Amino acid sequence: MSSCLFVGLGCTVAAPSRLEQPRPHMTAPASSQPPGERAVIDARLVQQVAQGDKQAFAELYDRFSGPLFGTALRIVRDPGEAQDIVHDAFVTVWEKASTFEASRGTAFSWVVTLVRNRAIDHVRMRRRRAELLGDSFLSDLGYPADGAAPAGDASALLGDEARMVRTAVATLPPEQRRVLELAFFGGLTQEQIAGTLQEPLGTVKARIRRGLLKLRESLTHQL
Amino acid sequence: MIDEHHEELASLYALDLLEGAELAQFEAAHAKDPALQKLVRELRESSAALAHLTQAPPPPASLKARVLALVDAHGAAATPGNVIRRPASPEPGAGSFALRHFIPWAAAAGLALAAGWVAQLYYISRSEIALLTNQQALAELALQSARNQLEAERLLAQRQLSDLTQQLKAQGDLANFKITTLASMLNNSPQALAVAVWDPARQEGILQVEKLPALATDRDYQLWVVDPQYPSPVDGGVFTVDARTGAARIPFKSKQPVKTIDAFAVTLERKGGVPKAEGPFVLLGK
Structure with a gap:
């Protein structure tokens, strides 16, 4: 098993034949797997889905649906709409699994991108951006408004990878964290983010760069 | 070595925040720079990891059932790459989204109607x-x-x-016609009768006679028109009658222009008539 979170970057996923590899759903629960190993299994599941394996598809759903649903819900703020977005994303996974290339990123990143793009499209289509961009996003994410780390009880419910991500995000300065969350969940342009934060555009760009690079570094070191 | 500017562009690109010329410019550089490609992949993974930050409750079990049912509905023949049509959402919470999907169809139906x-x-x-x-x-x-x-x-x-x-x-x-009844002057034929009608405009007339005695072959009856402007009666022509009935209908014209008629007269003359009356009067009317 690879120990790398970013499959395809420094540690590509081998693609053993279907007969050689164990059924992913027979492996340990995803939450208890090391993140790197999970990425390998995810990639393998996608390959099996590409062969029409419905059981692998169901397994992939179990592994991804939580954060995907959370992301969609965080963006669109509508449970029914979020369910539809996740549903459509999985339909796309079923249809397009054969086009997935592990060398270009993890399966999780691929599906998150599917969900996020769809959710942002819906948000933009609804033109409810201003409504959705209240200052409550930090508390929605479990952070106090001053940027402190989320409560321990809540984080205890998360999987290993989620805990590591939250820890890594918590180390970011509040202004970098906020601008990254706005960029990821807000569906805004650079200028709109700057307008929302009432900061110069150059400052916003610099915070995004520094925040994302630091997050990459933290996640890599933790893994 | 990637400079700060390209790191910044890579970060924005990983979050889909580049647009227009800036996007095209970066993609051109990205396509030919493996180090930049690697950086973008890592930044994309980092940003995707933000999905773990959400604390939403798990999706309902019915969502998984929907997803799997859709795949099952296409059976064994269905393989990835086949397009699957997503059925309408059975979730009550999905109503608003399904309604949004329905809007284009409703609009199309409305346009069709x-x-x-x-x-x-x-x-x-x-x-x-x-x-x-x-x-x-x-x-x-x-x-x-x-x-x-x-x-x-x-x-x-x-x-x-x-x-x-x-x-x-x-x-x-x-009304202007001159109509005159002529009475018999004969002792042996007192029943003899004639009517003369004269049209002064056309200077012609008709004489209708009844029961006049038949004449010998060397004799003729001769009609005369008495106009005071002339010293002698004006000749109206000769005629004979039917030997059996003694009748005749004779159109006539005067030999001279007539202005006023005082009387019509018929005399018995030799065959062919005479310029002035010589024989006895047979009929006379005023």
């Missing part, structure tokens, strides 16, 4: 126009018929008026 309605109006209007055109044609025919009838009646009335005028004229002329 509107187009049908407009087409129906068009055909109704066209039918009404055709009907009005037919009615107009019929009205024009009726008008033309009425005009023809009116013209016929006008011609008939004109003819009747003309006839009436002719009749009135004839009646007027008749």
Whole structure:
């Protein structure tokens, strides 16, 4: 098993034949797997889905649906709409699994991108951006408004990878964290983010760069 | 080594925040720089990891059932790469989203209905126009018929008026006629009778005689018109009668223009007549 979170970057996923590899759903629960190993299994599941394996598809759903649903819900703020977005994303996974290339990123990143793009499209289509961009996003994410780390009880419910991500995000300065969350969940342009934060555009760009690079570094070191 | 500017562009690119020329410029650099590609992949993974920050409750079990049912519905023949149509959401919470999906179809249906309605109006209007055109044609025919009838009646009335005028004229002329009954002057034929009608305008007349004695072959009756402007009666011509009935109808003209007629007379003369009356009077009337 690879120990790398970013499959395809420094540690590509081998693609053993279907007969050689164990059924992913027979492996340990995803939450208890090391993140790197999970990425390998995810990639393998996608390959099996590409062969029409419905059981692998169901397994992939179990592994991804939580954060995907959370992301969609965080963006669109509508449970029914979020369910539809996740549903459509999985339909796309079923249809397009054969086009997935592990060398270009993890399966999780691929599906998150599917969900996020769809959710942002819906948000933009609804033109409810201003409504959705209240200052409550930090508390929605479990952070106090001053940027402190989320409560321990809540984080205890998360999987290993989620805990590591939250820890890594918590180390970011509040202004970098906020601008990254706005960029990821807000569906805004650079200028709109700057307008929302009432900061110069150059400052916003610099915070995004520094925040994302630091997050990459933290996640890599933790893994 | 990647400079800060490209790191910044890579970060924005990983979050899909680049647009327009900036996006095209970066993609061009990205396509030919493996180090930049690696950085973008890592930044994309980092940003995707933000999905773990959410604390939403897990999706309902029914969502998994929907997803798997959709795949199952396409059976064993269905393989990835086949397009799957997503059925309408059975989730109550998904109603608003399903409604949004329905909006384009509803709009299309509305447009189709509107187009049908407009087409129906068009055909109704066209039918009404055709009907009005037919009615107009019929009205024009009726008008033309009425005009023809009116013209016929006008011609008939004109003819009747003309006839009436002719009749009135004839009646007027008749008033000017000179009608005289001539009585017998013969002792042996007292029942002999004649009527003379004279048209002064045309200077001609008709003499109708009854029961005059038949004449010998060397004799003729001769008619005379007595006009005071002349010293002697004006010759009106000779005639004979039917030997059996003694009747005759003789058109005559005077030998000289007549203005006023005082009397008509018939004398018995030699065959062919005479310039001045010589024989006895047979009929006389004033």
